[in-house]
Amino acid sequence: MSGPFPINFLHFGWIDAADVLLVTILLYQLYKLLRGSVALNVALGLVSIYLLYLVVKATGMELLTKILGQFMSVGVLASIILFQQEIRRFLLSVGKATALERVRGWKWGRPATATPLSVGPFVEAAKSLSNKFTGALICFAQASDLTPYAESGDRLDAEISKRLLLSIFNKTSPLHDGAVIVANGRIQAARCILPVSENPDVPASLGLRHRAAIGLSEVTDAVVLVVSEETGAMSLVYRGEVYRNLATSELRNRLNEWLLSSGTGRPAASSSSSVGVKAA
Numbered sequence: 418m419s420g421p422f423p424i425n426f427l428h429f430g431w432i433d434a435a436d437v438l439l440v441t442i443l444l445y446q447l448y449k450l451l452r453g454s455v456a457l458n459v460a461l462g463l464v465s466i467y468l469l470y471l472v473v474k475a476t477g478m479e480l481l482t483k484i485l486g487q488f489m490s491v492g493v494l495a496s497i498i499l500f501q502q503e504i505r506r507f508l509l510s511v512g513k514a515t516a517l518e519r520v521r522g523w524k525w526g527r528p529a530t531a532t533p534l535s536v537g538p539f540v541e542a543a544k545s546l547s548n549k550f551t552g553a554l555i556c557f558a559q560a561s562d563l564t565p566y567a568e569s570g571d572r573l574d575a576e577i578s579k580r581l582l583l584s585i586f587n588k589t590s591p592l593h594d595g596a597v598i599v600a601n602g603r604i605q606a607a608r609c610i611l612p613v614s615e616n617p618d619v620p621a622s623l624g625l626r627h628r629a630a631i632g633l634s635e636v637t638d639a640v641v642l643v644v645s646e647e648t649g650a651m652s653l654v655y656r657g658e659v660y661r662n663l664a665t666s667e668l669r670n671r672l673n674e675w676l677l678s679s680g681t682g683r684p685a686a687s688s689s690s691s692v693g694v695k696a697a
């Protein structure tokens with residue numbers, strides 16, 4: 418077989434070139450997925466052991482080959498267990514926030530993004546909660562489906578109002594723990610559990626509430642509003658980046674900008690308020 422790059426004994430055809438290109442893209446996507454998390458170090462450790470195994474096998478060191486061989490034979494299963502979160506994240510990003518959602522939107526003749534949302538009640542509620550140092554966590558769905566997270570909490574399917582938001586996050590309310598999920602112009606659920614970010618670069622000053630917001634923004638295109646119980650600070654989290662200590666006007670502007678955009682575009686360049694904990 419003669420290919421575009423004949424190298425004497427090696428026949429390198431177009432299929433091989435496409436194969437190498439696809440593997441490169443796959444590896445790059447995997448690297449992007451693991452970058453910034455401890456999983457990257459674990460993956461590098463596994464690759465190193467595999468390379469060592471190949472070397473000792475080639476040099477004929479029988480005992481070490483057997484030991485490493487045993488280790489490698491359980492490697493696939495061990496990898497699935499070790500990387501279950503990353504595999505889930507990968508499948509989610511492939512299946513949800515990409516072509517499928519766009520095709521669905523095209524099919525029904527409307528954009529795949531949520532119904533245009535009035536951000537007023539959220540901004541007003543956040544301001545009020547911030548003044549009273551009451552913590553809050555509100556996730557705005559865009560193209561990614563947040564149903565699995567909504568199902569972890571209590572279903573509400575309620576009309577959006579400042580009063581309802583204040584009632585939910587009131588410290589004596591049975592619904593105040595966890596996150597509220599907003600989709601299709603309604604408050605879909607409260608008390609929802611979000612995936613916690615494992616990014617080691619997240620500043621220690623940010624607690625679990627913020628880590629959960631970052632975690633969701635790493636695996637979906639949701640915009641997350643956080644009010645800190647400790648400081649009263651209002652922050653937005655989008656695509657793995659945190660925009661901290663926002664003034665009311667800035668909160669309103671950013672929410673309007675991100676929620677009314679296509680849902681797939683990236684936010685404008687990070688301002689000084691971003692802590693740059695991007696991990697996607």
Ligand SMILES: Nc1ncnc2c1ncn2[C@@H]1O[C@H](COP(=O)(O)OP(=O)(O)OP(=O)(O)O)[C@@H](O)[C@H]1O
Nearest residue numbers: 552594595596610611624625626627629645646647
């Ligand atoms: N995985 C999660 N999913 C949803 N909500 C969570 C999750 N983890 C924590 N929370 C929310 O965060 C609250 C406690 O978080 P913690 O006090 O650590 O947050 P914090 O960010 O340090 O506080 P602050 O509000 O001052 O920023 C919980 O009561 C819960 O409401």
